[in-house]
């Protein structure tokens with residue numbers, strides 16, 4: 784099979800997936816400096832598995848925490864915010880069948896009045912933390 788995908792490591796330390804043809808900017812620092820192709824893949828599923836193993840969930844949670852305006856209050860333990868928030872979003876966006884979608888996440892984001900985060904960001908954290916598994920129909924199954 785043709786290798787169409789790549790796991791890329793940015794100089795900031797973040798691993799991410801990209802098509803080989805056109806390497807995207809780093810999702811964390813949004814640059815293309817000193818990117819290294821670590822491995823090539825013919826399957827996007829394998830690529831995603833390896834990326835969730837390469838990135839530690841706590842790093843990604845911390846990253847998200849810094850993007851969240853509403854929780855930027857003094858006296859809050861910033862370490863726990865990412866986890867707490869992800870829990871809230873998951874609780875309100877997961878269906879009875881343990882399914883989430885971009886639509887249900889964007890509803891939760893609206894309910895929680897979050898402005899600095901997109902549903903795609905949330906999916907990225909969830910996938911990187913191996914909390915969800917992507918289905919073929921554009922939804923994700925949540926592991927409880």
Ligand SMILES: [Zn+2]
Pocket residue numbers: 793794795796797809810811812813814
């Ligand atoms: Zn980077």
